[in-house]
């Protein structure tokens with residue numbers, strides 16, 4: 001017996017929503033995509049192209065675009081929401097009247113909501129109270145997916161049905177979907193890496209080398225996992241695609257919008273000029289503000305995020321910030337092995353020993 005065709009609704013007409021809609025259609029799903037721009041809807045339906053966000057991408061012609069949210073959601077069993085974090089809740093609120101508890105709701109958005117420091121799946125939970133909720137995150141540059149470059153992502157949900165359905169709907173010869181049940185960790189990974197992508201773009205524009213980029217990415221991973229663990233996530237998630245995977249791609253590629261904002265600033269543009277020139281969302285700009293505030297409230301040490309915050313919002317030159325960071329207190333490499341406090345304590349003990357009069361020094365191991 002032929003398998004029933006899965007019905008997928010995508011909310012959002014940007015680059016990622018468009019790439020995901022087309023993947024699902026390539027994979028045999030019946031796909032409707034909602035966006036608010038009528039001209040774009042007409043272009044997608046007539047030319048099978050999203051001229052604003054992915055102009056060179058030949059979309060699967062089976063994707064039906066519409067500005068009618070009710071029609072898009074009516075009989076969908078899987079709803080993918082690809083709306084920037086600033087507008088996410090309002091779009092979910094608009095959709096609510098047509099959402100049903102048996103539907104699977106998946107956020108693809110890598111951002112944080114200011115009020116309450118909520119991730120998008122938490123917004124979905126709050127707004128709907130439904131149980132089939134998940135997130136997609138991973139190294140997924142939309143324009144590379146559009147080129148059908150081999151790509152992998154993670155579907156994270158505590159709900160096995162959500163994980164399985166998304167793997168069935170999106171997994172295909174160029175898009176591989178791995179599963180995780182650490183929804184919070186995966187979602188935090190996607191949001192946090194945007195901060196470091198801005199810093200990496202800046203470093204590249206300032207002519208910093210591969211050693212520097214490697215240091216930045218590795219220390220970023222330490223910082224991200226430290227923060228995520230304090231938030232209840234599993235640190236092992238950061239070894240996966242939504243952690244180190246997404247960090248590598250966005251800290252290395254000019255296709256990342258966050259990286260491009262950092263690069264433009266490294267070339268001397270202001271934050272405002274860099275964001276205006278982009279014309280799309282760079283979630284990291286807002287995320288760094290929210291994360292620094294949260295880290296300070298929770299007492300989590302995040303020198304890179306704080307350094308970037310000073311550069312973006314306090315006018316501190318990036319090179320001066322890099323110098324300050326390099327001269328900060330020496331620390332532990334992998335703090336899940338050697339705790340940072342142990343390194344600090346050893347420094348304090350040594351300083352104490354060095355200052356003691358010669359008669360009190362044992363002359364042995366500390367010499």
Ligand SMILES: NC(=O)C1=CN([C@@H]2O[C@H](COP(=O)(O)OP(=O)(O)OC[C@H]3O[C@@H](n4cnc5c(N)ncnc54)[C@H](OP(=O)(O)O)[C@@H]3O)[C@@H](O)[C@H]2O)C=CC1
Nearest residue numbers: 012013014015016017082083087109110140141142280281
């Ligand atoms: N692009 C990528 O490579 C990837 C992106 N993501 C994440 O996906 C999320 C969405 O990004 P992406 O598709 O790239 O974003 P884009 O900036 O490409 O597009 C944003 C889309 O959201 C719509 N939108 C914005 N505000 C509203 C609103 N108030 N009401 C209705 N629609 C609105 C825009 O509509 P309009 O054109 O009318 O303004 C547009 O369709 C981001 O959080 C990003 O982090 C994740 C992985 C990869």
Ligand SMILES: O=C(CO)COP(=O)(O)O
Nearest residue numbers: 138139140141256257258
């Ligand atoms: O998250 C992304 C790739 O995984 C996209 O990054 P940008 O939002 O920086 O373009």
